[in-house]
Amino acid sequence: MIRKDKPDVIWSTYPIASAHLIGLALHRLSGIPWVVDCRDSMTEENYPANPTQKKIYRWIERQIVKHAARAIFTTQGARDMYLQRYPDVEPERFVVIPNGYDEEIFRAAEKGVNHSTSASEKLTLVHSGVLYPSERDPTAFFDALSELKKAGSISGDNLNIILRATGHDAIFQPMLRQRDIEDLVTLAPGVSYNEALQEMLSVDGLLLFQASSCNHQIPAKLYEYFRAGKPVLALTDKAGNTATTLAEAGLDDIADLADKRDIQQQLVSFVVGLREGRAKVASSEVAASYSRQSLIARFAEVFNVSVKPSG
Template sequence: MNRRQRKVLVVTYYFPPSGGAGVQRPLKFVRYLREFGWEPVVLTARDADYPAFDESLLQEVPAGVKVYRSRILEPYRLYRRFTGRRMDEATDIATLTRDEAAARNFKERLAEFVRAAFFVPDARIAWLFFAVPLGLKILRAEKIDAIFSTAPPYTTNLIGLFLHRFSGVPWVADFRDSWIGWLSAPQWRPRLARALELWMEESVLRYSSRVLAVSHGVKEDLLSRHPHLRDDRWIVLPNGYDRQDFQGVQPKPLDRRITITYTGSLYGNRNPEFLLQALERLLERDKRLGKKLLIRFVGRVGEPILRRIGQSPARDLIEHIPYVPHRESLSYLLASDYALLIIDDAPVNRGILTGKLFEYIGSGIPILALAPEGDAAELIRKYRLGYVVPPKDANKIEEVLTEILRRGRPCQSGVSGVLAEQARSRFERRNLTAELAKILDSVTKEGE
């Protein structure tokens, strides 16, 4: 008699038609879990105010996978109207990008205070009141064997916590980012709000059957606030790339210039300021630089950064392609000589292993990383994937760009060698999903 295929409830805010980086990890797990003995059932939000939409990703959800969408209340429409921002402005850019004038604006400062004081842990907290009742119904109706929740938003892991505590079903809490004080969270909160948030964070870490982090840096940042919870439940399961995403993607026409491409969002502290300074210095020395070099940004860019680029003497070296569907962004990436990674030099960012890095690894294109010492720099050096330059050192960036121009267009076969192939195998989404399936196996065996 065949054993019933086990089921896992995947609780995720980001799910197609959501676009952007946050959707990739849960979507790829859902795509491949069946191959390893687990049937995914998804609990997500209905009509959510996503920062980006990509309808094409709906095609990646396997046929027959049940997707439940609960009601959600989000305040961002009111926020945009109150502060006078465009109604179509992405929520992450709206809340994390403020120039000096906006920072002094009373409405902006009041909105930021409300966010910090009342929306704990984040602006999706009201989703919990709809998702938990629906989740409990799903657990019973679908005979769920395990729960997997992934954050941010951190409300998602609170939903996992309540479902686990009410049902006793084993629960895996996943952290794509750390929590308190991280880039995507308010840097300041009133004392009571911060105490509540710290209690929420501690509760999630205390009661989860396993705690997954995408990097050692994320893991250690969480544990720095809760060292008493360091035990064998913690597992680093990195982000990755999907080999299937590249199949059938036709590169855009190759530019005659050496092309360095960044795919993704740029806003807040994730800023190309020192790259611009390096380009301006190079342009002073070589007026023909515009015929040799192209920097291409593909994705959403905050208005302060766009203004800075527009005012720069090096603006003709830069091309901005607004947000495009995922496969089209890959076609721009594959038409590049180098893939650009930008990580701001702040202590909290040194543990970042962004999903973009692994997509660059999957492309096989050499990486130019403007990154501090930390997990990303270590990985790039370990597998010999490209250059690592301090992100706020315009002189070093200028030196590396000069070296790139001197060496000319790299081999079109991209990064090769044993180490690079090891990296592509290690971080392939199907292989990472196999690791997740083993984790789910272990937590369900403990509950038997």
């Protein structure tokens, strides 16, 4: 393929680690510049848990540092972590290009959304996608809902929370039952991507979960949330990259994922803001900056600077 197509750049992308091995081998054989899309970190202090796998991944990382023309990360936190881990690397070789969304897919989804207003006083909040029991642990959130319900601050008559396609319903259903919040929280099945986007576009607010252990990661759905133009209540560490990105977009409805009291306070404030029509949303300009059509130009720039000068 290299002999036939004569590419200017070899590009490999994670999370399939062997893709980087293939990219490395092709680079070493051909001399063509190698651009590595690391995305999130390959290794952390306690990841991978398998010591052999971690050893192999660290070796791959060292090859990236040694041979790649550029390495791309999805967050500033991931880039900073790798610069600290490999302090001798030239900083300009590590680049941040965030995740994003596809504008054409969103426009297609919008065609199927009913924009008529409802007379119902019940607000609907949704979290779309996997809820990991550790990295996105909803325990404190469930506890906060339970106490707010007991206090009469919320009820199933005025608030509907949809957790769509959690991937761990068998774990969460008993937790809802124990806290008597099954009337507040619905564990909904997975739907098509188009249907999931239509749901984001039609509900009153969107929920985001991210633990402090993932402070240098940002859930890719955040950029879809921006494009959906709906208020976001984020349960995350205020020192992490997710909170920073929300703040840069002008959104400040943020509570500590592990702090029941903070969640109670922020949830009540968020609901009041929704009812009064003053909840904040990301601007169309902020959302557009994360469209894949916009981000592709940044990839092109990275590829261009990675190509060896001719002659």
